[in-house]
Amino acid sequence: MIPGFNTNLSRGQQAYHVQTEDVGGDTPHVLTLAYHGGAVVAQIKTPYSELLGPHPSPEAVRALMTSQHRQMIADIQAGKFEGERR
Secondary structure, three states, rough: OOOOOHHHHHHOOOOEEEEEEEEEOOOOOOEEEEEOOEEEEEEEEEEHHHHHHHOHHHHHHHHHHHHHHHHHHHHOOOOOOOEEEE
């Protein structure tokens, strides 16, 4: 497993936290969660064994993590989750 990313950001008066991690094990995947007010408002889960092969390089997994993390941040900045709390 590769260490993950954490980013705090604001859109207007709203504060969000984005967390991305490599979840290994039998079904390896990259998981990105967006939090607002302590609640998860969005998630992206990408299984990567078929996408990157059975033994992906750490660099390939890191690139997937970076891309997914940036996508979630872009979605927040675009207002996609405005007003959502679960």
